[in-house]
Every structure is written in structure tokens, then in C-alpha cells.
Amino acid sequence: MNLRFLPLALAFLVSASVLPLAPGAFAGILSVDTTQARIPISSVGPSTVTVTWQVVRLGGSAPSNPGTVSSPSGALIVNGTVLATIHRPLSRFAPGPAATNENLIFTETFTVPQGVAFRAIKSGVPIVYQRTFTDSLGVTPPPSLSGTTLLTPSGPGSVPLNVSRMELRFDDDSRFKVLPKDRRLRAVARLNTSGSGLIRGQWEVATAATTAGTPVFRPLALVRQPVAGSRPVTITSPPLPTRFEGNNLVRLRLDEPDPLFDEPQLQYYVTPESPLPQRQDPQPMLVTSPSLGTPLTLTTRFAWQGLPGAHLYKLEIFGAPPGPGGNVVANDVVTAVPLDRAPDTESLRGLRPLTGIVVPAAVTELRLQGHTLAHLPNDRRYLWSVRALDEEGAVIGRSPAREIYKP
Structure with missing residues (x-):
């Protein structure tokens, strides 16, 4: 009887053995x-x-x-x-x-x-x-x-980062400096930004050893500045080298984002020794160009008569009440007749120069570069003047303040 049911039992075991599969x-x-x-x-x-x-x-x-x-x-x-x-x-x-x-x-x-x-x-x-x-x-x-x-x-910062404008000044809010050796100095960059991201770049300086010809900039410090939202950004440089006598340049070069403008640069002139107190009033300086009514452009020629004892000249441009100047002419006018013997110092009293440039005593004429003119808004009147400094940094001569219009 048990043998009778054996095939059925085997069939059940075979079926059960394949169930896991x-x-x-x-x-x-x-x-x-x-x-x-x-x-x-x-x-x-x-x-x-x-x-x-x-x-x-x-x-x-x-x-x-x-x-x-x-x-x-x-x-x-x-x-x-x-x-x-x-x-x-x-x-x-x-x-x-x-x-x-x-x-x-x-x-x-x-x-x-x-x-x-x-x-x-x-x-x-x-x-x-x-x-x-x-x-x-x-x-x-x-x-x-x-x-x-x-x-x-x-949100407002969800667009890619963009830098639309950069303004450079020194830490005393000036755009160029004459200072003695080893004096502490920093540059400050103010950037207008939109969007969010990371500003990558570096501070660079060109020391006096290279600025007589084509400036050679070398890295001073890396910049990594996160930006969130559209807002102004301020970036301060490390201390600038002031041990090199002569004309030095500093700039903030951006790697990211790519700037849509030429990066501005600042100029500072290092004198050999600390300036001595002025013992006499500056001598009047004679300017020969531009004449009254000449517009301020890249072709405008500034010229003056050299002053004995000068070590360098400093051309400065100051703000004046807004509005067009009178008698604007299309072309630059140069005259051999010295202009304005009596310096008008009162019109510049209390004013801070908006921009300027320093040149050695061998240079008595120049034209402003584009990055210098960029500091000056259009459709404005300005006052300009030239100062002569001796080897010790003391002011020994000053031209009158003259008006010029930037169209």
C-alpha cells in the first residue's frame, strides 16, 4: 500500500523543490x-x-x-x-x-x-x-x-554673475598718489555686479623699473570673492610695494567673469625721501595747451612750460558745476603764447582731484589715456591744473586752474 502511493509522493517532492525558482x-x-x-x-x-x-x-x-x-x-x-x-x-x-x-x-x-x-x-x-x-x-x-x-x-541672484563696472581708488579715496618710500598704501576696487557667482582675479603691480616703457605687471595677490545677488562689491588690495622710486601702476585683473570693459589702473609715484615742509609759495607755471574752449577727448593735448628744479609734474583734473562749457571748438588749438600767468588757487581750494597722471620732469606735454578719461562722466565741465614737485616731493610750482568741457 505504501508502494502504491510512492509515485505521488515523489511528484510532490519534485514540485516542492522547484518552488524557490x-x-x-x-x-x-x-x-x-x-x-x-x-x-x-x-x-x-x-x-x-x-x-x-x-x-x-x-x-x-x-x-x-x-x-x-x-x-x-x-x-x-x-x-x-x-x-x-x-x-x-x-x-x-x-x-x-x-x-x-x-x-x-x-x-x-x-x-x-x-x-x-x-x-x-x-x-x-x-x-x-x-x-x-x-x-x-x-x-x-x-x-x-x-x-x-x-x-x-x-530669485534675484539666480542669473549668472556679471560685472558691469569697476572703479579703482586708493584707500584715501584718491585716484593717484605721490608718496615717500616705504609709506603704507592700498588700492580699493568697487564693482557693480548683477547675478550670483564667484569673482576670480588677481591684484597686479607694475613697478617703476618697467613703467618707463611698456609696463610689466606681476601678480600681487589672488582674489576669490563670492557674490550673491545684484549689489556693489568692494575688494581691497594687500599693501602695495612702495620701495621702488618712480612711477608705479596697480590694477585688479578679472579672470571670471570676463569683464566687458578695459580694467582701469591706478598710478602712484614714490619719491626718494619724505617730503619736507614747504618753505616758500609755489611758483606760477605757464600752460600753453589746451586753449579755452577746447573739448576734452583722447586727442586733447596738455602742455606747459618746464620749471627749473622740477623732478616730476602732476596733472590733476577736478570736478566743476555740471553743464556744457562755452565756446567749444571742434579742433585742438595750440599757441606759443603762455597763458594765465597768475595762478588761481582759490578755485581749487577744498577740491579733491577726480583723476590725474604723474610724469617725469623731462615730459612737459601729454594726452590722457582712455582708462583715465573713463573716470570723468560726459557732458560735464572740469577744472585742471599742473603741479611741479622737487626730488623731495615738495610742491614748487602750480599752474592756474583752467576749465575744460568733456562732451
């Missing part, structure tokens, strides 16, 4: 999605973000296929480069009911660093946040599948 024992991930395709974040600081993931797991036939779906970390990606990793594991047990797919929900909260937002703004692309989920029982479909959502910087 039945289709219902396999699992995999069908899809990974988020509840929000785009999530706005701050463009001016770190942002706290909450992301909800929906993972669909394949359901099999009977019996059930329990397992675990997990993701060890997430990645913040800009232009294909991982800039930050969110080391926060997500994991859920999946019961694996027979003959039906499972929907698993994962919710996480994390912080997006401000630097990642800056990089996205600079590149003009959103941040891609990506996670890969893996099924512990998965074979087919693939046991792992990735999902993404986009993090988009928004």
Missing part, C-alpha cells in the same frame, strides 16, 4: 520617480530641500517575494560633475505580495550647499539630484534603477 521568487525595480520634477532653491545661501521618492517594485506570482529596497546616498550634479554627496541611506522592507506591484515611498530632507548653487548659476543649468535604489531580491527587471529631480536656483 518560480517567477514569484524574483523581484526588481520598475520605476523611480519624485513627486516634484523641479524644486526651487535659494540663489543666495544654503537651501533645505525635501524630496519624496516613489519606487515601484515588481510583483510576482504566488508565493510572495519579500525583500529590501535601499539607496545608500544621493548625488548633487552640475554639468555631469558630482559636486556634493548626500550621505543619508534610505531603506524600506517590501513584503512582496503575490501577483501585484508594490509602491514604496521614501522621504528625505537635506541641505544644498551655497557653492553648488553658485556653480549651477554660473553654468546656466539646474542642479540634478540623483539617487539609485536597489532591490535585495532583484534579478529581472534590473535590480537597481536611478531617479532624478531638478533643483533650480531662483
Whole structure:
């Protein structure tokens, strides 16, 4: 009787032995999605973000296929480069009911660093946040599948950084200096910016050894200045070298963003020794060009009569009441007759020069460069004057204040 039922028993054992290999024992991930395709974040600081993931797991036939779906970390990606990793594991047990797919929900909260937002703004692309989920029982479909959502910087600083203007002055608010050796001096750059990002550049100086010909600038200090939102930015240089006698130049050269203008530069002249107190009134200096009514342009020629004992000359331009000057002529006028013997010093009293240039005593005429003229707004009247300084930096001569109009 027992032998009679032996084939049936063997059949049952064979069926039972293959049950673990039945289709219902396999699992995999069908899809990974988020509840929000785009999530706005701050463009001016770190942002706290909450992301909800929906993972669909394949359901099999009977019996059930329990397992675990997990993701060890997430990645913040800009232009294909991982800039930050969110080391926060997500994991859920999946019961694996027979003959039906499972929907698993994962919710996480994390912080997006401000630097990642800056990089996205600079590149003009959103941040891609990506996670890969893996099924512990998965074979087919693939046991792992990735999902993404986009993090988009928004607000007034969400556009790429741009610098529209740069103004350079020394730390006493002047645009050029004559100072003794080893005196402390710094330059200050004021930039008008829009958008957000990172200003990259360097302070550079050209010492007196190279400025007699084509200036050779060398690095002084690197600049790395984050900017958030459209606002003015002030960048101060390290102490400038003042041990080189003669004419020195300093500038802030921008690497990023690319400037839409020629970077201005400042000039400072270092004298051999500390200036001595003036023991006599400056002598009057005679100017020969430009004549009254000549407009101020790149071709305007400034000329004066040399003064015995001068070591250098300093041309200064001051502000005057706005409005066009009278008798403006189209062409420069040069006269051999000296103009204005009596210096008008009262009209310049209390005024700070807007710009200027220093030249050695061998030079008695010049034309202003574009970066110097850029300090002077158009459609304005200005006063200009030339001063002569001796080897000790003392003022020994001064021309009268004369008016000129910049159209």
C-alpha cells in the first residue's frame, strides 16, 4: 500500500523543490520617480530641500517575494560633475505580495550647499539630484534603477554673475598718489555686479623699473570673492610695494567673469625721501595747451612750460558745476603764447582731484589715456591744473586752474 502511493509522493517532492525558482521568487525595480520634477532653491545661501521618492517594485506570482529596497546616498550634479554627496541611506522592507506591484515611498530632507548653487548659476543649468535604489531580491527587471529631480536656483541672484563696472581708488579715496618710500598704501576696487557667482582675479603691480616703457605687471595677490545677488562689491588690495622710486601702476585683473570693459589702473609715484615742509609759495607755471574752449577727448593735448628744479609734474583734473562749457571748438588749438600767468588757487581750494597722471620732469606735454578719461562722466565741465614737485616731493610750482568741457 505504501508502494502504491510512492509515485505521488515523489511528484510532490519534485514540485516542492522547484518552488524557490518560480517567477514569484524574483523581484526588481520598475520605476523611480519624485513627486516634484523641479524644486526651487535659494540663489543666495544654503537651501533645505525635501524630496519624496516613489519606487515601484515588481510583483510576482504566488508565493510572495519579500525583500529590501535601499539607496545608500544621493548625488548633487552640475554639468555631469558630482559636486556634493548626500550621505543619508534610505531603506524600506517590501513584503512582496503575490501577483501585484508594490509602491514604496521614501522621504528625505537635506541641505544644498551655497557653492553648488553658485556653480549651477554660473553654468546656466539646474542642479540634478540623483539617487539609485536597489532591490535585495532583484534579478529581472534590473535590480537597481536611478531617479532624478531638478533643483533650480531662483530669485534675484539666480542669473549668472556679471560685472558691469569697476572703479579703482586708493584707500584715501584718491585716484593717484605721490608718496615717500616705504609709506603704507592700498588700492580699493568697487564693482557693480548683477547675478550670483564667484569673482576670480588677481591684484597686479607694475613697478617703476618697467613703467618707463611698456609696463610689466606681476601678480600681487589672488582674489576669490563670492557674490550673491545684484549689489556693489568692494575688494581691497594687500599693501602695495612702495620701495621702488618712480612711477608705479596697480590694477585688479578679472579672470571670471570676463569683464566687458578695459580694467582701469591706478598710478602712484614714490619719491626718494619724505617730503619736507614747504618753505616758500609755489611758483606760477605757464600752460600753453589746451586753449579755452577746447573739448576734452583722447586727442586733447596738455602742455606747459618746464620749471627749473622740477623732478616730476602732476596733472590733476577736478570736478566743476555740471553743464556744457562755452565756446567749444571742434579742433585742438595750440599757441606759443603762455597763458594765465597768475595762478588761481582759490578755485581749487577744498577740491579733491577726480583723476590725474604723474610724469617725469623731462615730459612737459601729454594726452590722457582712455582708462583715465573713463573716470570723468560726459557732458560735464572740469577744472585742471599742473603741479611741479622737487626730488623731495615738495610742491614748487602750480599752474592756474583752467576749465575744460568733456562732451
